[in-house]
Amino acid sequence: MTRIVDRHLFGPGPTNAYPEATEALARPLLGHLDPEFIAIMDQTCDRLRTAWGTDNARTLPISATGSAGMEAAFVNTVHPGDVVVVAVNGLFGQRMCDVAARCGAEVIPVEHQWGTPVDPERVVAAHPSPAIVAAVHAETSTGVQSDIKALGEAVHAASDALLLVDAVTSIGGVELRADDWGIDIGYAGTQKCLGVAPGLAPFTINNRAFERRVERPQSWYLDLGLLGGYVGEAGARGGGARTYHHTAPVASVASLHAGLGRILDEGLDNVCARHSAAGQALQDGLERLGLELFAQKGSRLPDLTTVKVPDDVDSAAARRTLLDRYDIEIGAGVGEYAASVWRIGLMGPNTSSDSVALILGALSEVLGR
Amino acid sequence: MTRIVDRHLFGPGPTNAYPEATEALARPLLGHLDPEFIAIMDQTCDRLRTAWGTDNARTLPISATGSAGMEAAFVNTVHPGDVVVVAVNGLFGQRMCDVAARCGAEVIPVEHQWGTPVDPERVVAAHPSPAIVAAVHAETSTGVQSDIKALGEAVHAASDALLLVDAVTSIGGVELRADDWGIDIGYAGTQKCLGVAPGLAPFTINNRAFERRVERPQSWYLDLGLLGGYVGEAGARGGGARTYHHTAPVASVASLHAGLGRILDEGLDNVCARHSAAGQALQDGLERLGLELFAQKGSRLPDLTTVKVPDDVDSAAARRTLLDRYDIEIGAGVGEYAASVWRIGLMGPNTSSDSVALILGALSEVLGR
Numbered sequence: 124m125t126r127i128v129d130r131h132l133f134g135p136g137p138t139n140a141y142p143e144a145t146e147a148l149a150r151p152l153l154g155h156l157d158p159e160f161i162a163i164m165d166q167t168c169d170r171l172r173t174a175w176g177t178d179n180a181r182t183l184p185i186s187a188t189g190s191a192g193m194e195a196a197f198v199n200t201v202h203p204g205d206v207v208v209v210a211v212n213g214l215f216g217q218r219m220c221d222v223a224a225r226c227g228a229e230v231i232p233v234e235h236q237w238g239t240p241v242d243p244e245r246v247v248a249a250h251p252s253p254a255i256v257a258a259v260h261a262e263t264s265t266g267v268q269s270d271i272k273a274l275g276e277a278v279h280a281a282s283d284a285l286l287l288v289d290a291v292t293s294i295g296g297v298e299l300r301a302d303d304w305g306i307d308i309g310y311a312g313t314q315k316c317l318g319v320a321p322g323l324a325p326f327t328i329n330n331r332a333f334e335r336r337v338e339r340p341q342s343w344y345l346d347l348g349l350l351g352g353y354v355g356e357a358g359a360r361g362g363g364a365r366t367y368h369h370t371a372p373v374a375s376v377a378s379l380h381a382g383l384g385r386i387l388d389e390g391l392d393n394v395c396a397r398h399s400a401a402g403q404a405l406q407d408g409l410e411r412l413g414l415e416l417f418a419q420k421g422s423r424l425p426d427l428t429t430v431k432v433p434d435d436v437d438s439a440a441a442r443r444t445l446l447d448r449y450d451i452e453i454g455a456g457v458g459e460y461a462a463s464v465w466r467i468g469l470m471g472p473n474t475s476s477d478s479v480a481l482i483l484g485a486l487s488e489v490l491g492r
Numbered sequence: 493m494t495r496i497v498d499r500h501l502f503g504p505g506p507t508n509a510y511p512e513a514t515e516a517l518a519r520p521l522l523g524h525l526d527p528e529f530i531a532i533m534d535q536t537c538d539r540l541r542t543a544w545g546t547d548n549a550r551t552l553p554i555s556a557t558g559s560a561g562m563e564a565a566f567v568n569t570v571h572p573g574d575v576v577v578v579a580v581n582g583l584f585g586q587r588m589c590d591v592a593a594r595c596g597a598e599v600i601p602v603e604h605q606w607g608t609p610v611d612p613e614r615v616v617a618a619h620p621s622p623a624i625v626a627a628v629h630a631e632t633s634t635g636v637q638s639d640i641k642a643l644g645e646a647v648h649a650a651s652d653a654l655l656l657v658d659a660v661t662s663i664g665g666v667e668l669r670a671d672d673w674g675i676d677i678g679y680a681g682t683q684k685c686l687g688v689a690p691g692l693a694p695f696t697i698n699n700r701a702f703e704r705r706v707e708r709p710q711s712w713y714l715d716l717g718l719l720g721g722y723v724g725e726a727g728a729r730g731g732g733a734r735t736y737h738h739t740a741p742v743a744s745v746a747s748l749h750a751g752l753g754r755i756l757d758e759g760l761d762n763v764c765a766r767h768s769a770a771g772q773a774l775q776d777g778l779e780r781l782g783l784e785l786f787a788q789k790g791s792r793l794p795d796l797t798t799v800k801v802p803d804d805v806d807s808a809a810a811r812r813t814l815l816d817r818y819d820i821e822i823g824a825g826v827g828e829y830a831a832s833v834w835r836i837g838l839m840g841p842n843t844s845s846d847s848v849a850l851i852l853g854a855l856s857e858v859l860g861r
Contacts, residue, residue: 129520137521137742148743149518151498152506152689154821186691187556190738191713198711222712314739320521322555322691322741341710343591344560369559370683372691373506374517375744452523 130446131473133482134454135263135427136292137314137321138470140382144319147381148374155371163380164371168354170383173391174317175290175309175327176300181347183354184379185310185324186372189291192310192324194222195345196287197257199328199336200308203227205254208284210241212269213262214457215289223257226341237460238429240422241269243277253284254335255308260299261292263315264457266418266429266466268297275305285332291315294325295386296398296426296470307332313375316398316426318471319382322375344369382471399425401474405467408483412492417456417464427468429456433490438462441489449485499815500842502851503823504632504796505661506683506690507839509751513688516750517743524740532749533740537723539752542760543686544659544678544696545669550716552723553748554679554693555741558660561679561693563591564714565656566626568697568705569677572596574623577653579610581638582631583826584658592626595710606829607798609791610638612646622653623704624677629668630661632684633826635787635798635835637666644674654701660684663694664755665767665795665839676701682744685767685795687840688751691744713738751840768794770843774836777852781861786825786833795843797836798825802859807831810858818854 132139140148153160172182185195197219201207207228209219212235220230233249235241241258256278261268271288278286285307293299296316301309308328314321328336328347340346352366386394402425406416409430417429432438438455439462445451456464469478486492501508509517522529541551554564566588570576576597578588581604589599602618604610610627625647630637640657647655654676662668665685670678677697683690697705697716709715721735755763771794775785778799786798801807807824808831814820825833838847855861 130522130526132521132523134523136739137523140521145518145520149514151514152501152509153499154501154503155506155690157499157815157821187560187713188738188741191556194711194713218712225708225710225712312739320741320743321524321739322744339594341594342563343587343594344556344563369557370505370681370690372557372689372744374689375691375741446526452526 128450131449131451131478131481133467133469133473133478134452135466135468136312136470138318138468138473140320141318141385141472143385144378144382148320148378150377153373155373156365156367160371160373161365163377164354167376167380167383170380170387171325171327173387174294174299174325174383177302177327179301179327179329181333181351182327183350184376185326185345186369187324188321189310189312189324191345192312192326193219193289194342195324195326195347196308196310197223197226197228198340198342198345199347200255200285200287200332201226201228202254202337204229206231206250207255207257208233208246208249208253210246210258211235212239212241212265212267213237213259214264215259215262215291219257219289237265238267238417239419240267241274243274246274247277247281252282255287256284257287259289261290261297261424261427263292263427266424266427267422268293268424269422271306272304279305285335292424292427296395297424298395301327313379313382316470317379317382317386319379320375322372323379397474398470401469401479402426402428404479405469405482408479412483412487412490426470427466430465430467432463432465436490438465444489445485451482451485497819500818500820500847500850502836502838502842502847503821504835504837505681505839507687507837507842509689510687510754510841512754513747513751517689517747519746522742524742525734525736529740529742530734532746533723536745536749536752539749539756540694540696542756543663543668543694543752546671546696548670548696548698550702550720551696552719553745554695554714555738556693557690558679558681558693560714561681561695562588562658563711564693564695564716565677565679566592566595566597567709567711567714568716569624569654569656569701570595570597571623571706573598575600575619576624576626577602577615577618577622579615579627580604581608581610581634581636582606582628583633584628584631588626588658606634607636607786608788609636610643612643615643616646616650621651624656625653626656628658630659630666630793630796632661632796635793635796636791637662637793638791640675641673648674654704661793661796665764666793667764670696682748682751685839686748686751686755688748689744691741692748766843767839770838770848771795771797773848774838774851777848781852781856781859795837795839799834799836801832801834805859807834813858814854820851820854
């Protein structure tokens with residue numbers, strides 16, 4: 124390796140990790156049934172409750188990446204033939220349709236133009252009595268945030284459907300209030316605003332959804348009935364007896380524990396404010412460079428900005444130059460926007476003024492603007 | 493924390509990690525599509541081929557713990573109604589039955605007494621034409637190793653069934669020759685002899701099994717058809733185009749890469765020899781203390797030793813004393829042997845003479861022998 128500095132991970136994730144999270148990752152390992160590890164796990168679940176804005180007893184880090192969190196959400200709650208309405212406004216909504224169908228759902232996708240937020244009225248009008256309504260809070264493929272509070276009100280007013288929400292790119296950086304917004308099932312990832320290496324899926328499910336769960340889901344690994352003993356629920360928070368399910372990824376859990384500790388010490392509101400300020404500064408700066416933002420105004424995510432690639436610019440070549448010359452990673456677009464959109468993330472520890480100045484300065488040089 | 497030394501992880505796993513693996517875990521993160529990370533992933537898959545003793549192009553680290561490797565094995569190969577014969581001689585054989593049944597298999601368990609190895613003749617006699625025969629190479633619940641070479645010969649002579657093998661507690665420390673032994677599908681874990689923190693499942697599948705796979709398995713996350721693009725197969729080893737499936741757990745993969753590098757630098761045969769020597773020294777020492785080993789003679793795993801708890805000893809209290817006084821973790825037994833058997837692992841970096849002396853010395857003190 125001849126690089127002088129580490130990569131600046133300004134893509135859609137993983138982001139650079141908080142130093143506290145990295146330090147914890149390399150600590151000597153504990154056994155997964157060690158009393159000290161169990162205390163760390165309990166506290167991690169508590170901290171996740173704060174990050175989710177929930178009191179749900181069943182809040183835990185699933186032992187795989189965010190996409191497995193999506194699978195855990197559907198596999199535990201979709202009974203064969205259930206109607207599942209999915210708000211689709213990007214790749215992760217599409218993925219929800221695929222995952223739900225594999226669980227035997229009758230999937231009703233409600234397509235939205237990419238770059239626009241979810242329209243609660245259209246979603247609710249799609250079916251009178253779905254078992255589940257699913258939506259993505261922060262669409263990583265388009266840089267759009269949807270109003271989950273409004274969606275929750277609409278969904279719960281219209282039927283007794285469960286609301287299932289993807290918060291992968293919002294948790295830890297964008298306001299998220301699972302209980303207040305009526306989220307029944309939620310999953311997220313660690314490698315975005317939480318500033319922790321990828322490998323775990325923060326997950327939460329309330330009693331209402333848990334009572335309707337599939338008794339013996341098709342996945343053993345993600346079976347929430349079995350995972351209860353793993354994190355020691357027993358209905359209450361932490362402290363219950365542990366039963367062996369699988370070997371906890373102890374280093375990853377310790378790292379999430381430390382990353383969450385860092386965030387809660389600073390204050391979740393302060394952390395969200397810093398994501399908001401960095402995103403606004405970046406978006407203002409991009410427009411000053413004469414670039415056009417992709418996500419619809421008013422629904423732009425602060426932590427992940429999408430911008431149109433100028434017509435005369437080779438997207439891949441520019442990204443490669445950013446990587447080779449400045450050690451900066453930004454993301455390509457997704458699907459039909461692969462070559463015409465860039466995705467620039469400022470997440471976790473990367474919300475600082477110098478990160479904003481760096482990406483704007485480098486882009487300015489590369490684009491000659 | 494008031495401990496003076498780190499935990500000695502002498503249980504059934506996780507073991508303490510190789511220093512190289514720990515160091516890699518804490519390195520600055522790379523993006524999961526970064527050319528440097530792709531090179532690390534390719535090399536990790538190559539190193540896994542050596543550890544498995546296979547040429548299989550489709551050899552990769554699944555992004556979850558070993559138990560998800562089990563699920564990946566069955567979910568991709570069991571078609572509804574398939575007959576799956578499972579050799580059960582411990583907890584993980586039992587788990588295979590559960591996982592296979594959730595995939596729609598007609599499961600035929602072949603029960604063996606715990607503490608004894610799998611009997612190829614009985615397994616083959618269980619059904620004339622199963623789709624899959626499954627067995628555990630190294631039963632973590634009992635400390636027994638089975639002769640997979642003999643099982644492979646018997647299975648392949650009797651029918652065209654696929655042979656599916658759990659190598660969680662053998663890979664990287666006990667001889668394992670997937671291709672020579674006729675293993676069609678194999679999964680493992682990182683936290684045993686490989687000496688890497690838990691979080692990934694080394695996985696391999698040959699062409700014969702891949703061609704018979706389920707086209708659209710019930711798990712999206714573990715769908716090997718989609719995971720091909722993730723590790724860039726295209727039939728050949730590495731180097732192919734990458735398609736985004738899920739965000740790779742980049743730190744865990746880098747750590748596995750480094751742990752495997754450590755092992756291959758030393759030489760896999762040498763590493764196995766050191767596991768063998770440590771296990772033999774431990775087992776001899778336990779017998780000198782007047783303790784009785786649990787696993788059947790001739791089938792004892794070197795890396796995980798099972799020993800009967802003396803009648804006059806409180807198993808849990810003794811384990812707690814080992815932990816509190818010496819920072820030594822050993823494992824309880826499993827199932828009906830929970831209180832009557834201990835499981836003592838010497839894996840990865842813990843195969844040294846001082847580890848053997850430490851556990852024997854501490855046990856001697858605690859037991860007053």
